[in-house]
Amino acid sequence: MAFLKIEGISKTFREPVNLRERLCGLKRENPVLREISFEVEKGELLVILGSTGCGKSTLLNIICGLIPQDSGHLYLDGECIDNLPPNKREVCLVFQDFSLFPHLNVADNIAYGLLTRKIKKEIIVERVKEILKKLDLYQVRYRKPETLSGGEKQRVALARALVVQPKLLLFDEPLSNLDVNVRKSVRSEILRIQKEYDLTTIYVTHDQYEARALANRVAIIHEGKIEQIGKPEDIFYKPETEFVASFTEAENILEGRVLENRPHEGLSEVIVGDVRISTPFDSNLQINQEVKLMVRPEDIIIAKTKPVTSARNVLEGKVSNISHHGSLFKLEINVNGVPVKCLISRISLEEFGISQGSNLYVVFKSSAVHIIK
Structure with missing residues (x-):
């Protein structure tokens, strides 16, 4: 007991x-x-x-x-x-x-x-x-x-x-x-x-x-x-x-639809608006099922040019807003109509020369994506 x-x-x-x-x-x-x-x-x-x-x-x-x-x-x-x-x-x-x-x-x-x-x-x-x-x-x-x-x-x-x-x-x-x-x-x-x-x-x-x-x-x-x-x-x-x-400030909570299951690759694919996002394969997900997915801001990497990476999700977007978030900065990036938020240090913000309107690549692994049941 x-x-x-x-x-x-x-x-x-x-x-x-x-x-x-x-x-x-x-x-x-x-x-x-x-x-x-x-x-x-x-x-x-x-x-x-x-x-x-x-x-x-x-x-x-x-x-x-x-x-x-x-x-x-x-x-x-x-x-x-x-x-x-x-x-x-x-x-x-x-x-x-x-x-x-x-x-x-x-x-x-x-x-x-x-x-x-x-x-x-x-x-x-x-x-x-x-x-x-x-x-x-x-x-x-x-x-x-x-x-x-x-x-x-x-x-x-x-x-x-x-x-x-x-x-x-x-x-x-x-x-x-x-x-x-x-x-x-x-x-x-x-x-x-x-x-x-x-x-x-x-x-x-x-x-x-x-x-x-x-x-x-x-x-x-x-x-x-x-x-x-x-x-x-x-x-x-x-x-x-x-x-x-x-409540735990995941922030990137997106509504989408299951587009494809690829169990041999360990992946499922969800479409959010016009943006395709790779997620870990889940046998409970059905094609065309409406889902909500989550990506924490701290799990997202940004790049000025398209990176060579093993990460499954490499999305191009434009910075729509920059705000303070404690000792970090929060970027809101418009990815083909889908708002994606990520965190960046002051040094990275200055070194990359990021400002509102900057074009960036949003990069995150499929394992960083969580389907909310």
């Missing part, structure tokens, strides 16, 4: 109505979670990815016992924990806003959970000392939270959770209040500690980079349901639905 089993969890919140609506018996209901089911293995780090309001935080609050589910069951290490209060579940939640006690110093904040569990004083002292050193907080142990940096506060919140030795650790967007450089440092620290302690962990975020950097598996939640769950490479490169492809 899986270490954590979530079975058919649903939750609906009732929204306030005015007096007239109440007298008429009107109720407004907001179904946040709809029969969520998944399992997490011991020592696994599962990242739950989704947009604001999709139910991610609600799910964490249910797992740790802060709010009850309307239906479904929770099992941790073989035990049903539905009716256990939060302090009996052996689950710790690290909040987005740290939730440190302002009147307590770092050491006392960390010790608080042990004190409420009535652990012997000498054990508390030893555990707190150990975790302070483990998370490089020993030198700030007597300081109050208001004197700490954002990264230090987050490490204190993590230490407070770890010191009680939970069976399950939950993170609710723990890095969203930190600046970029601190975020990288704390993310590395979380991953190091998770592996060192072999902690079963659920990490909620809307940041796809965090998901790729941390996860053993990723679950995408959409409108209260799990849209897809799997290894990061499957989520980002083999999405099962158009929503997952779009």
Whole structure:
């Protein structure tokens, strides 16, 4: 049996109505979670990815016992924990806003959970000392939270959770209040500690980079349901639905029709508008079947002249738009009426002399094409 089993969890919140609506018996209901089911293995780090309001935080609050589910069951290490209060579940939640006690110093904040569990004083002292050193907080142990940096506060919140030795650790967007450089440092620290302690962990975020950097598996939640769950490479490169492809910024999601199957070559051919695109052969594809295919922008190479290459897809087009995309530039290239987006570095943009209206070749392997079922 899986270490954590979530079975058919649903939750609906009732929204306030005015007096007239109440007298008429009107109720407004907001179904946040709809029969969520998944399992997490011991020592696994599962990242739950989704947009604001999709139910991610609600799910964490249910797992740790802060709010009850309307239906479904929770099992941790073989035990049903539905009716256990939060302090009996052996689950710790690290909040987005740290939730440190302002009147307590770092050491006392960390010790608080042990004190409420009535652990012997000498054990508390030893555990707190150990975790302070483990998370490089020993030198700030007597300081109050208001004197700490954002990264230090987050490490204190993590230490407070770890010191009680939970069976399950939950993170609710723990890095969203930190600046970029601190975020990288704390993310590395979380991953190091998770592996060192072999902690079963659920990490909620809307940041796809965090998901790729941390996860053993990723679950995408959409409108209260799990849209897809799997290894990061499957989520980002083999999405099962158009929503997952779009949410993970695949961007090149094109509608086409199966033109030809060539099993001896391991290829199928799809026509998108007037553009023929080679894809990996799929025996389930039928001739003339309408399909949607996906190519990630980072899997596309551009060339100024027609290249000699083993890639099956070499398409000629014209740059219709150039925009910033983080540290890269995004090119939108019109390929015979089909818009194709790709990413390029600033140096390549300048060396190739690319501007709006430039003629380019778009190059990508057939294996970079994924048919969305």
